[in-house]
Amino acid sequence: MAEIEENHSREDVRQHLREVQALLSRHRLVEGLVHRQAMPRHDLVENLVHKQHEAALRGKLDSLHAADIAYILEALPVEDRLFVWDLVKAERDGEILLEVSDAVRETLIEAMDSSELVAAAEQLDADELADLAPDLPQEVIDGVFKTLSVEEREQLRAAMSYPEDSVGALMDFEMVTVREDVTLEVVLRYLRRFEELPDHTDQLFVVDRAEHLKGVLPLNRLLVTDPETEVGAVMDPGRATLQPHHEAQAAASAFERYDLVSTPVVDDDNRLIGRVTVDAVVDFIRSRSEEERLSQAGLKEEEDIFAPMWDSVRNRWSWLAINLVTAFIASRVIGAFESSIEKLVALAALMPIVAGIGGNSGNQTIIMIVRAIALGQVDPRSARKLYRKELGVALINGLMWGGLLGLIAWWLYRSIPLGLVMTAAMTLNLLLAATVGVTIPLYRFRHGRDPAVGSSVMITAVTDSGGFLIFLGLATLFLV
Amino acid sequence: MAEIEENHSREDVRQHLREVQALLSRHRLVEGLVHRQAMPRHDLVENLVHKQHEAALRGKLDSLHAADIAYILEALPVEDRLFVWDLVKAERDGEILLEVSDAVRETLIEAMDSSELVAAAEQLDADELADLAPDLPQEVIDGVFKTLSVEEREQLRAAMSYPEDSVGALMDFEMVTVREDVTLEVVLRYLRRFEELPDHTDQLFVVDRAEHLKGVLPLNRLLVTDPETEVGAVMDPGRATLQPHHEAQAAASAFERYDLVSTPVVDDDNRLIGRVTVDAVVDFIRSRSEEERLSQAGLKEEEDIFAPMWDSVRNRWSWLAINLVTAFIASRVIGAFESSIEKLVALAALMPIVAGIGGNSGNQTIIMIVRAIALGQVDPRSARKLYRKELGVALINGLMWGGLLGLIAWWLYRSIPLGLVMTAAMTLNLLLAATVGVTIPLYRFRHGRDPAVGSSVMITAVTDSGGFLIFLGLATLFLV
Numbered sequence: 001m002a003e004i005e006e007n008h009s010r011e012d013v014r015q016h017l018r019e020v021q022a023l024l025s026r027h028r029l030v031e032g033l034v035h036r037q038a039m040p041r042h043d044l045v046e047n048l049v050h051k052q053h054e055a056a057l058r059g060k061l062d063s064l065h066a067a068d069i070a071y072i073l074e075a076l077p078v079e080d081r082l083f084v085w086d087l088v089k090a091e092r093d094g095e096i097l098l099e100v101s102d103a104v105r106e107t108l109i110e111a112m113d114s115s116e117l118v119a120a121a122e123q124l125d126a127d128e129l130a131d132l133a134p135d136l137p138q139e140v141i142d143g144v145f146k147t148l149s150v151e152e153r154e155q156l157r158a159a160m161s162y163p164e165d166s167v168g169a170l171m172d173f174e175m176v177t178v179r180e181d182v183t184l185e186v187v188l189r190y191l192r193r194f195e196e197l198p199d200h201t202d203q204l205f206v207v208d209r210a211e212h213l214k215g216v217l218p219l220n221r222l223l224v225t226d227p228e229t230e231v232g233a234v235m236d237p238g239r240a241t242l243q244p245h246h247e248a249q250a251a252a253s254a255f256e257r258y259d260l261v262s263t264p265v266v267d268d269d270n271r272l273i274g275r276v277t278v279d280a281v282v283d284f285i286r287s288r289s290e291e292e293r294l295s296q297a298g299l300k301e302e303e304d305i306f307a308p309m310w311d312s313v314r315n316r317w318s319w320l321a322i323n324l325v326t327a328f329i330a331s332r333v334i335g336a337f338e339s340s341i342e343k344l345v346a347l348a349a350l351m352p353i354v355a356g357i358g359g360n361s362g363n364q365t366i367i368m369i370v371r372a373i374a375l376g377q378v379d380p381r382s383a384r385k386l387y388r389k390e391l392g393v394a395l396i397n398g399l400m401w402g403g404l405l406g407l408i409a410w411w412l413y414r415s416i417p418l419g420l421v422m423t424a425a426m427t428l429n430l431l432l433a434a435t436v437g438v439t440i441p442l443y444r445f446r447h448g449r450d451p452a453v454g455s456s457v458m459i460t461a462v463t464d465s466g467g468f469l470i471f472l473g474l475a476t477l478f479l480v
Numbered sequence: 481m482a483e484i485e486e487n488h489s490r491e492d493v494r495q496h497l498r499e500v501q502a503l504l505s506r507h508r509l510v511e512g513l514v515h516r517q518a519m520p521r522h523d524l525v526e527n528l529v530h531k532q533h534e535a536a537l538r539g540k541l542d543s544l545h546a547a548d549i550a551y552i553l554e555a556l557p558v559e560d561r562l563f564v565w566d567l568v569k570a571e572r573d574g575e576i577l578l579e580v581s582d583a584v585r586e587t588l589i590e591a592m593d594s595s596e597l598v599a600a601a602e603q604l605d606a607d608e609l610a611d612l613a614p615d616l617p618q619e620v621i622d623g624v625f626k627t628l629s630v631e632e633r634e635q636l637r638a639a640m641s642y643p644e645d646s647v648g649a650l651m652d653f654e655m656v657t658v659r660e661d662v663t664l665e666v667v668l669r670y671l672r673r674f675e676e677l678p679d680h681t682d683q684l685f686v687v688d689r690a691e692h693l694k695g696v697l698p699l700n701r702l703l704v705t706d707p708e709t710e711v712g713a714v715m716d717p718g719r720a721t722l723q724p725h726h727e728a729q730a731a732a733s734a735f736e737r738y739d740l741v742s743t744p745v746v747d748d749d750n751r752l753i754g755r756v757t758v759d760a761v762v763d764f765i766r767s768r769s770e771e772e773r774l775s776q777a778g779l780k781e782e783e784d785i786f787a788p789m790w791d792s793v794r795n796r797w798s799w800l801a802i803n804l805v806t807a808f809i810a811s812r813v814i815g816a817f818e819s820s821i822e823k824l825v826a827l828a829a830l831m832p833i834v835a836g837i838g839g840n841s842g843n844q845t846i847i848m849i850v851r852a853i854a855l856g857q858v859d860p861r862s863a864r865k866l867y868r869k870e871l872g873v874a875l876i877n878g879l880m881w882g883g884l885l886g887l888i889a890w891w892l893y894r895s896i897p898l899g900l901v902m903t904a905a906m907t908l909n910l911l912l913a914a915t916v917g918v919t920i921p922l923y924r925f926r927h928g929r930d931p932a933v934g935s936s937v938m939i940t941a942v943t944d945s946g947g948f949l950i951f952l953g954l955a956t957l958f959l960v
Binding site: 068196278319321328360366382 | 493494497501545548554555557668671672673674675677679680681682699700701702703704705706736737738739758759761762763766769770773774776777778779782785786789790792793799800801803807808812818819822826827829830831832833835836840841843844847848851852855856857859862865866869872876877881884885888892944948
C-alpha cells in the first residue's frame with residue numbers, strides 16, 4: 001500500500017495517465033523542435049530540457065503502483081508505450097508484465113532482449129512465472145530455470161503443469177505453516193521472526209511432519225485467544241480445501257459463497273501444496289466475464305486498441321465467416337420461394353420482421369437457460385418444466401406481438417389473410433425459438449460442453465432460416 | 481468455516497441439493513399415500529414416518545452454510561421451496577434472505593408474516609438490513625427500527641441513504657479502531673478482549689479522538705513487529721481510502737488493482753465511517769457482470785426459473801417491443817423498393833445477408849470500443865485513431881467477404897452487375913457499421929451515459945435498415 005499515491009478511485013488513475021501524457025507530449029515537442037531545426041541531437045540545452053522531462057516522467061512512474069503503470073501502458077499508442085516502458089525501473093518489469101493484458105504484453109516482450117527478460121522473470125515467484133511462461137521465448141525460460149532453487153524449480157514445474165482453468169493455475173506457494181502441538185505464544189514468537197508475512201495471509205496452515213493438512217488457524221482467532229492455548233485446540237479442522245485439478249470456477253464459487261480470503265490446496269493424500277487467495281480469484285472472475293463478453297460477439301481475444309489493423313481483422317475473422325454461412329443458408333431458403341415473392345412482393349418486406357423477433361426471443365431464452373445451468377438449477381426433472389415455461393412465454397408473446405404485426409400487415413396491405421399468416425408465422429417462429437433455445441444449451445450441457453459457447457449463433461441461424469421458411473411456406477400455401 | 485460440511489467445490493453443493501431432493505420426494509411419497517388411502521392425517525404411524533423425514537431434512541439444513549441453503553431454495557420449485565423454508569431455523573432466516581436472488585427472495589418474503597420478518601431482520605447488521613430493506617414491507621422496517629440502538633439506527637439511516645451503485649452501499653460498520661500513541665503490546669491485549677474479530681479484518685484502523693483516520697495497521701505487520709513499538713511508528717498512512725459517494729465500480733477497480741482485502745471509508749472531513757471488504761466487492765463484480773449479460777438480451781432482471789409465466793413475459797416484454805419497432809422500420813425500407821424487388825426477385829434473397837453481416841461486424845466494433853472506454857483508454861486524441869482503425873478493418877472485411885459474396889451472387893444468378901452491387905453494398909454497410917459502432921458508444925460516453933446500454937439494439941437497427949437501403953438502392957440505380 002505504501003506504493004500507492006493518493007486516493008484509490010479510478011479518476012486518480014486517469015489523472016496519472018493524463019500527467020504521463022502531458023510529460024510525453026512536452027518531451028515530443030522538444031524532440032520535434034530538435035528535428036525541425038536540424039540541430040544536432042547532442043545540443044547541450046535541448047538535451048538538458050530533454051533529460052528534465054525524462055527525469056520527471058521517471059519519477060512519476062516510480063511513484064506509481066505496478067497495476068497503474070500497466071494501465072498507462074495499455075492506454076498509450078505503441079511508440080509512446082515503448083518509450084515509457086524503457087523508463088520503468090528494470091526490477092519492476094516482471095510485476096508489470098504480469099498486470100498488462102495479453103495483447104499489450106506481447107508488444108512489450110517483443111521490445112526486450114533475452115537478458116532483460118531473464119532479469120525481469122527472476123523477480124517473480126514460481127506461480128507468477130508460470131503465468132508469464134507461455135509468452136516467453138524458450139531460451140528465457142531455460143535461463144530463469146537455472147537461477148532457481150530446487151524447491152522453486154519443483155514449484156514452477158508443478159504450476160506450469162496445471163491447465164489454465166484449474167485451481168492449480170490460481171495457486172501460489174506462499175503459505176505459513178505451524179504445528180498442532182505448540183502454543184499460540186510460540187506461534188506469535190515464530191511470526192515475529194518474519195520480515196513480513198505473505199500478502200493475504202488471513203490464516204496459518206496447521207500441518208504435521210509429513211505436510212498433511214490438519215487444520216487452519218485464522219489470524220483473527222490467534223489474536224483473540226489466550227496465548228497459552230495450543231494450536232490444536234483452536235484451529236478449524238480445515239475442511240474447506242481445494243485440489244489443484246479442481247476447476248477454477250469451483251474455487252471462484254467457493255470464495256464467493258463462503259466469503260473466503262485464502263484457502264489451502266492439498267493433493268490426493270491431503271498434503272498441503274499451496275493456497276489460493278482472493279486476489280487471484282477476483283482476477284479470474286473478471287477475466288472470465290471479460291472472455292464471455294468478447295466471445296459473445298465472436299472476438300477471440302481482447303485487442304490492443306493500438307495494435308495493427310491486420311491483428312484485428314484476424315481476431316474478428318472466423319465469426320464473420322460463420323455468420324456468412326448461416327446467412328447464406330437463410331438466403332437459399334428465401335431463394336426457394338422466389339416465385340411466391342414475385343407474385344406477392346409484400347412478403348419480402350415482412351419476412352425480416354418474423355426472422356428478427358424470433359432471434360431476439362430465442363436469445364432471451366438461451367440466456368435464461370445457460371444461467372440456470374451455470375447455477376446448477378437444471379436437472380432431468382426440471383427440463384420438462386423449462387420447456388413448458390418457455391413455450392408458454394413464447395405462445396403469449398407470439399399471439400400478442402404476432403397479433404399486433406398481423407394488424408399492421410393488414411393495415412399496410414389491406415389483406416386479412418396476409419395478416420393472419422403473419423400472426424401465425426410469428427407465433428410458430430417464437431415457439432421454434434423457445435424449443436431450440438432450451439434444447440441447444442441442455443444438449444451441450446448433457447454432453448459435457450460449455451452450454452454458452454456458440455449458442456447465440458446457432459439460435460440466430462435457426463430462427464432466421466426457420467422464420468423465412470415458416471412465413472414464406474405459410475404464404476405459399478394460403479396466399480399465392 | 482466450522483459451518484461448512486466437507487469440501488467446497490461446486491459438486492458438493494449439487495450433492496447437498498440432491499440429498500434434499502431425495503428427502504423431499506420421500507416426504508411427498510408418504511403424503512401421497514396418506515391422501516390416496518383417504519386415511520386421517522393424524523394417523524399415528526404415517527405421522528411418525530413423516531416426522532422422521534422432516535427431522536432428517538431439518539438436520540441436513542442445519543448442517544449447511546447459509547449460502548448453500550440459498551442455492552438449494554433457488555433450485556427448488558415454489559412448493560418445495562416454501563416447505564424447505566419452513567424447516568429452516570428461524571434465526572437463520574435473515575442471513576439466507578440476504579443470499580438468495582431478488583426473485584426468489586420475493587417468494588420467500590411473501591410466505592412470511594410480519595412478526596417472522598421482524599425476527600429475521602433483527603438478526604442482521606445495519607448494512608445487511610439496508611440491503612434487505614427495499615424488499616420488506618414498511619411495517620416490518622418500522623418494527624425492526626424500534627429494536628435498534630441509537631448508533632445502529634444512525635448506521636441504518638446512513639446505509640439506506642446511499643444509492644445502489646455507490647461505495648456507501650457496499651460499506652459495513654464493523655471496524656476495529658486503535659489509537660496512534662499506544663504500543664502494539666496494548667493493541668494485542670485489547671484484541672484479546674474480543675470474543676472474535678469481524679470477518680475480513682486484515683487491518684485495524686488508526687483514528688484520533690474525533691474519529692479522524694490517521695492510518696491503518698495491517699494485522700500482518702502487527703504480528704511481525706516488536707510489541708514495544710508504537711502504533712504510529714508502523715502504521716501505513718492510510719491513503720487508500722474511499723468515500724461513500726464514490727462509485728462502487730471505482731471501489732471494485734481499486735480492490736482488483738491493488739489486491740485489497742478491506743479498505744476504510746471516510747467522510748469529507750476524513751472521519752472514519754465504515755469499511756468495504758473484498759467479499760462485498762466480489763458480490764458486486766459478480767452481480768454487475770450478471771446484469772450486463774442479462775441486459776444485453778434485454779432482460780430486465782434475473783428470473784426465478786420456477787416463477788409464473790406471466791412474470792417472464794413482462795421481464796422480456798420491452799426488448800421485443802423495441803426490436804419490433806426497429807424491424808418495422810427496416811421492413812418499410814424494403815417496402816419502398818418493392819417495385820425493384822418485383823423486377824429482380826434475387827434481391828429479396830440476397831438482402832438479409834448484407835444486413836446480417838453488417839450487424840455482426842458492428843457489434844464487434846461496439847464491444848471493443850465499450851471495453852476501451854471502460855478501461856479508460858479513450859480520450860479525445862485517440863478517438864480519431866479508433867475511427868481510422870475500425871474503418872480500416874471494415875474496409876478489409878468488406879472487400880474480402882463482400883468479394884466472396886459477390887462471387888456467390890454471380891454464380892447463383894449469372895449476373896456480373898449483381899455480384900458487383902453485392903460487393904459494394906457489403907463494403908459500404910460494413911463501413912457504416914464501423915462508423916456507427918464507434919460513434920454510438922463515444923457519443924454516450926461524452927454525454928455521461930453508460931456507453932454499453934442499448935448500443936447493440938441501435939447498431940442492429942442501423943445496419944439492418946442501412947443495409948437494405950444501400951443494397952436495394954444500389955440495385956435500383958444500376959440493375960433495374
